[in-house]
Amino acid sequence: MENQPLTRHSDTPGVDALVNELIGRVADKWTLLILESLEEHGEQRFTALARLVPGISQKMLTQTLRQMERDGFVQRTVHPVIPPHVDYRLTPLGHSLGEAFCGVWLWAEAHLRDVHDARNAFDARD
Amino acid sequence: MENQPLTRHSDTPGVDALVNELIGRVADKWTLLILESLEEHGEQRFTALARLVPGISQKMLTQTLRQMERDGFVQRTVHPVIPPHVDYRLTPLGHSLGEAFCGVWLWAEAHLRDVHDARNAFDARD
DNA sequence: CCGTATCCGCCTTGATACTG
DNA sequence: CAGTATCAAGGCGGATACGG
DSSP states (O other), rough: OOOOOSSSSSTTHHHHHHHHHHHHOOOOOHHHHHHHHHHHOOOOHHHHHHHHHOOHHHHHHHHHHHHHHTTTTTEEEEEOOOEEEEEEEEEEHHHHHHHHHHHHHHHHEEOOOOOOHHHHHHOOOO | OOOOOOOOOSSTTHHHHHHHHHHHHHHHHHHHHHHHHHHHOOSHHOOOOHHHHOOOOOOHHHHHHHHHHHHEEEEEEEEEOOOOOEEEOOOOOOHHHHHHHHHHHHHHHHHHHHHHHHHHHHHHHH
8 A cells, every 4th residue: 555665675664673673783893703703713612712803802702602692693512521612603594694794894895995085085174 | 825714804914904893883773774764765854864763863863974974975965045954865885885784684684583583592491 | 611790981872952 | 954062871891800
């Protein structure tokens, strides 16, 4: 009935809000860096991951990994040995997220200079 | 000489950092919502934009628009009339960013339920 | 080794008031 | 209409200490 304009979005109100919320969650700095590390290096232990992600604190690593586990992006495997051994790996869902962000990543790489120039031009105005 | 594994990233150290920084900037909640509004509805005035983006404050709208203008994503056009009339529209660069995010948007739409279910499963265990 | 718990500074954000 | 200015509150993230 409604003559909705053509968009790439759902026509169901409220879904957009959920989608935005989800993207906000997922577009977190540490989430993206961890995602990247796991894509590149595969399954990793906690400490190895801490070394792979530059500048992350233990707190943020734990917190972000928990959230990614809850969202179904990573699978956490605990080996009941002493000392403890915990592995993190991407789930198929997590991998698909990485692929979705690939476009943004490529865009950022491709337009790094454009943005840089735009900023310089803007800052030099007046 | 290095036997680098296949990745989608630049092999130049430091570029990744810039790319991450740029994505962090761009993946902001308000930036995405404004981007979406301008893609869907085309050129808009300040007040119209404020109505199109649900829940945004005047401060955040101004701040985000300035940042997007500086980054070269939107063009700001001031019509010197009284009362003031200011239009915002996407630049080609801004539009290309929107297209890059389209993949993430589609992913989020497609996997909304997966994430929802994963969270329920996670919260229900133990 | 793999976390959790606590404290604390800072940055973001929102609310409000004011201006050209 | 389209902003700027100011202030207060809250969350994020780092540092540190401790536990299984």
